[in-house]
Amino acid sequence: MLILHCPCCGVDAEETELHAGGEAHIKRFGPGSDDDQFHDYLFMRENPKGVHFERWQHANGCGKWFHAARCTATLEVFGTYRAQTTEPPKDIRDAITAKRPGWVWREFS
Amino acid sequence: MKHYSAFAVAREALRSHTGWERAWRSPEPKKRYDVIIVGAGGHGLATAYYLGKNYGIQNVAIIEKGWLGGGNTGRNTTIIRSNYLQDPSAAIYEKSRSLYEHLSQDLNYNLMFSPRGVIMLAQTHHEVRGYQRTAHANALQGVPTEWIGPQRVKELVPIINLEGPRYPVLGGLWQERGGTARHDAVAWGYARACSAMGMDIIQKCEVTGVRQENGRVTGVDTTKGAIECEKLGIVVAGHSGQLAEMAGFRLPLEAVALQALVSEPIKPCMDVVVMANTVHGYMSQSDKGEMVIGGGTDGFNNYTQRGSFHHIEETVRALVETFPMISRLKMLRQWGGIVDMTGDRSPILSKTPLGNCFINGGWGTGGFKAIPGSGWGMAQLMATGHSPLTEAFSLDRFKEGRFIDESVAAGVAH
Ligand SMILES: Cc1cc2nc3c(=O)[nH]c(=O)nc-3n(C[C@H](O)[C@H](O)[C@H](O)COP(=O)(O)OP(=O)(O)OC[C@H]3O[C@@H](n4cnc5c(N)ncnc54)[C@H](O)[C@@H]3O)c2cc1C
Ligand SMILES: [Zn+2]
Numbered sequence: 472m473l474i475l476h477c478p479c480c481g482v483d484a485e486e487t488e489l490h491a492g493g494e495a496h497i498k499r500f501g502p503g504s505d506d507d508q509f510h511d512y513l514f515m516r517e518n519p520k521g522v523h524f525e526r527w528q529h530a531n532g533c534g535k536w537f538h539a540a541r542c543t544a545t546l547e548v549f550g551t552y553r554a555q556t557t558e559p560p561k562d563i564r565d566a567i568t569a570k571r572p573g574w575v576w577r578e579f580s
Numbered sequence: 581m582k583h584y585s586a587f588a589v590a591r592e593a594l595r596s597h598t599g600w601e602r603a604w605r606s607p608e609p610k611k612r613y614d615v616i617i618v619g620a621g622g623h624g625l626a627t628a629y630y631l632g633k634n635y636g637i638q639n640v641a642i643i644e645k646g647w648l649g650g651g652n653t654g655r656n657t658t659i660i661r662s663n664y665l666q667d668p669s670a671a672i673y674e675k676s677r678s679l680y681e682h683l684s685q686d687l688n689y690n691l692m693f694s695p696r697g698v699i700m701l702a703q704t705h706h707e708v709r710g711y712q713r714t715a716h717a718n719a720l721q722g723v724p725t726e727w728i729g730p731q732r733v734k735e736l737v738p739i740i741n742l743e744g745p746r747y748p749v750l751g752g753l754w755q756e757r758g759g760t761a762r763h764d765a766v767a768w769g770y771a772r773a774c775s776a777m778g779m780d781i782i783q784k785c786e787v788t789g790v791r792q793e794n795g796r797v798t799g800v801d802t803t804k805g806a807i808e809c810e811k812l813g814i815v816v817a818g819h820s821g822q823l824a825e826m827a828g829f830r831l832p833l834e835a836v837a838l839q840a841l842v843s844e845p846i847k848p849c850m851d852v853v854v855m856a857n858t859v860h861g862y863m864s865q866s867d868k869g870e871m872v873i874g875g876g877t878d879g880f881n882n883y884t885q886r887g888s889f890h891h892i893e894e895t896v897r898a899l900v901e902t903f904p905m906i907s908r909l910k911m912l913r914q915w916g917g918i919v920d921m922t923g924d925r926s927p928i929l930s931k932t933p934l935g936n937c938f939i940n941g942g943w944g945t946g947g948f949k950a951i952p953g954s955g956w957g958m959a960q961l962m963a964t965g966h967s968p969l970t971e972a973f974s975l976d977r978f979k980e981g982r983f984i985d986e987s988v989a990a991g992v993a994h
Contacts, residue, residue, distance in 0.1 A: 491879030
């Protein structure tokens with residue numbers, strides 16, 4: 472059973488309380504961007520077998536969105552953090568590096 | 581390869597079954613092949629089979645990191661149907677379904693194909709309209725399906741509760757020639773036929789890299805060393821993204837877990853396949869008597885072949901309302917597979933940015949039924965560079981906005 476700490480209300484929420492929202496930190500491209508950028512923004516997810524940054528909603532709890540760093544190969548959770556950020560905070564990145572040295576994720580690994 | 585027949589069974593019975601030979605060889609890899617297929621699931625094996633059978637390309641290796649048929653092909657709930665809405669889907673799934681009809685004879689291997697009929701229940705008014713529309717589309721596509729009312733559903737499925745308080749059964753989309761087949765046998769039958777053509781199936785050998793020169797593929801690195809090839813087919817379902825990365829391109833798909841479960845065996849009580857998409861559940865009865873049950877995918881990215889308990893609970897809870905008698909059944913086993921989901925929930929059968937490298941993936945939750953047709957089209961694409969069956973499923977459809985918006989491989993329906 473997946474348990475994520477909700478940074479908004481402080482509850483350790485189990486999976487039935489949560490709604491998965493897919494990959495986090497996606498850079499948005501709209502009108503004026505070129506076709507490749509728009510295509511990648513819409514369809515190309517990182518889909519790693521390993522460290523994954525993702526969005527979650529504490530749906531049956533406080534209702535707010537937050538971010539989590541999780542391993543898709545082991546289901547290990549490295550930490551959760553608030554949604555109002557464009558990249559994972561340093562303590563989360565350090566927690567990942569401690570367990571998965573050499574991890575990669577776009578520009579901020 | 582020795583022919584399987586009633587005569588062979590009688591002959592072996594008389595000599596204590598000492599004359600059966602292994603169904604396929606387990607060779608060490610050669611230095612070079614004309615074609616390498618990565619992934620010995622149903623789609624990879626079928627691709628190899630039709631490359632040999634239809635195009636005479638038999639210097640082929642199929643490389644598998646685990647054991648053949650051990651991926652989703654050996655984990656699915658075996659529903660076969662072709663009642664899709666969009667023309668490209670109807671074409672490839674109906675080709676597939678019609679190949680299944682004679683595949684046991686073609687492969688000389690009993691696939692236990694059972695065209696027992698598939699009903700997709702309509703439990704909301706939205707679904708009623710949707711399935712009536714599909715039935716009309718199927719009529720135009722030449723795929724025999726029929727919209728049936730609740731009374732006919734009850735005749736076909738006596739154990740159903742039509743008056744579920746939350747989701748009453750309002751009718752259904754009925755495909756009489758849909759059904760099930762033995763999933764392992766599909767992999768084994770194709771494997772035996774490929775091996776008999778001289779192809780090498782190399783198990784316990786993981787592909788770890790893709791070699792290329794001047795924009796064209798030249799071979800693969802594996803845990804058994806480097807192997808050269810002229811053409812490469814990537815057919816690895818949930819691991820498509822990994823292989824694409826090795827080959828230097830990206831794919832518009834994500835890997836998630838899909839689960840299934842079976843009950844203890846009981847006497848025959850339901851001789852058709854029933855799918856209830858509104859409540860995310862579907863069920864059929866195996867020849868052993870187990871009720872085979874599947875549901876929706878988990879919502880998050882996952883490579884562990886292990887799903888969440890509460891999704892199983894949701895599926896079973898919903899099915900109990902429609903089939904009250906299953907509330908007393910004990911569930912025996914539960915398992916998961918990693919399915920590759922694309923943005924429009926349709927598969928990708930395509931050339932790739934790397935020359936002579938082809939991809940067949942994105943079948944998501946619904947590709948068992950498509951194995952023969954997909955192999956047929958993929959072999960044509962790899963041998964000739966073009967296939968009318970796979971054309972619409974090319975990788976560039978996302979950029980061009982040519983979606984095949986089907987929910988074919990959606991989190992629910994099989
Ligand atoms: C629980 C469940 C229920 C389903 N129910 C249905 C259903 O009722 N009807 C239906 O039509 N479909 C169903 N499906 C979907 C169906 O199972 C799949 O679409 C289909 O089996 C995919 O076949 P495949 O050959 O592409 O993949 P697989 O059978 O998964 O084969 C891919 C192979 O590639 C191998 N591989 C991966 N990486 C490497 C590597 N690096 N090197 C070498 N080999 C590698 C894997 O080990 C695997 O054996 C279901 C799936 C699941 C999980
Ligand atoms: Zn909360």
